[in-house]
Amino acid sequence: MRYRFRMHDPELTIRSAQVEDAPALAQAERAIAETPGLLVSQPHELVHERFAQKIAALAHADNGRYLVAEAEGRIVGHGLLDPLALAAVRHVVHLTLVAHPGWQGRGVGGALLGSLIAWAKSAPAVEKIELHVRSSNARAQALYRKFGFTEMGRWRRRVKVAPGQYLDDVAMELFVS
Numbered sequence: 273m274r275y276r277f278r279m280h281d282p283e284l285t286i287r288s289a290q291v292e293d294a295p296a297l298a299q300a301e302r303a304i305a306e307t308p309g310l311l312v313s314q315p316h317e318l319v320h321e322r323f324a325q326k327i328a329a330l331a332h333a334d335n336g337r338y339l340v341a342e343a344e345g346r347i348v349g350h351g352l353l354d355p356l357a358l359a360a361v362r363h364v365v366h367l368t369l370v371a372h373p374g375w376q377g378r379g380v381g382g383a384l385l386g387s388l389i390a391w392a393k394s395a396p397a398v399e400k401i402e403l404h405v406r407s408s409n410a411r412a413q414a415l416y417r418k419f420g421f422t423e424m425g426r427w428r429r430r431v432k433v434a435p436g437q438y439l440d441d442v443a444m445e446l447f448v449s
């Protein structure tokens with residue numbers, strides 16, 4: 273699917289993630305994780321084998337989806353809806369969204385999120401999207417609100433970014449059924 277989110281944004285192609293994409297996705301998250309307060313993972317925790325396993329697991333799932341955005345011939349962002357494992361909560365998916373370094377604030381996150389929500393609305397097995405976002409991440413929260421997510425509450429002092437230094441984690445949700 274080709275996609276241009278706003279008039280001056282780059283033309284993006286949104287497609288399903290392939291296992292071969294895993295190293296590029298892991299590398300991008302490691303670079304972002306060098307800045308505390310965006311992702312919860314630390315760089316050494318972001319190994320490409322786990323990305324490959326998740327992509328493979330969601331490739332044929334009826335209740336999960338893994339997408340990448342491409343521009344100028346390379347991957348510039350990725351996002352996934354990861355279903356919760358237990359039977360009673362398998363209609364709930366957890367959102368992860370990443371615009372790669374150099375491509376943030378250019379519509380990549382919005383394009384991926386729009387595509388993921390559209391897919392979720394068309395997937396009978398998915399009823400609700402949940403996410404966690406650090407309280408300091410104003411851009412991400414603004415984007416989620418724009419797409420209809422509402423804040424459910426906050427886990428205080430949940431993410432330890434340095435000894436004695438914590439961030440609150442904000443819980444948000446969107447019903448899609």
Ligand SMILES: CC(C)(COP(=O)(O)OP(=O)(O)OC[C@H]1O[C@@H](n2cnc3c(N)ncnc32)[C@H](O)[C@@H]1OP(=O)(O)O)[C@@H](O)C(=O)NCCC(=O)NCCS
Nearest residue numbers: 310369370371376377378379380381382405410411412414
């Ligand atoms: C958060 C993230 C996914 C958003 O994707 P993006 O491609 O940068 O976002 P977009 O350009 O599509 O849209 C951002 C929106 O927020 C707005 N925005 C940007 N900074 C803002 C701020 N400080 N306060 C309020 N709104 C802000 C923009 O104006 C834009 O809205 P618009 O489309 O109405 O103009 C991306 O920045 C990212 O990957 N950041 C690092 C990793 C991360 O934080 N991931 C989320 C973890 S929960």
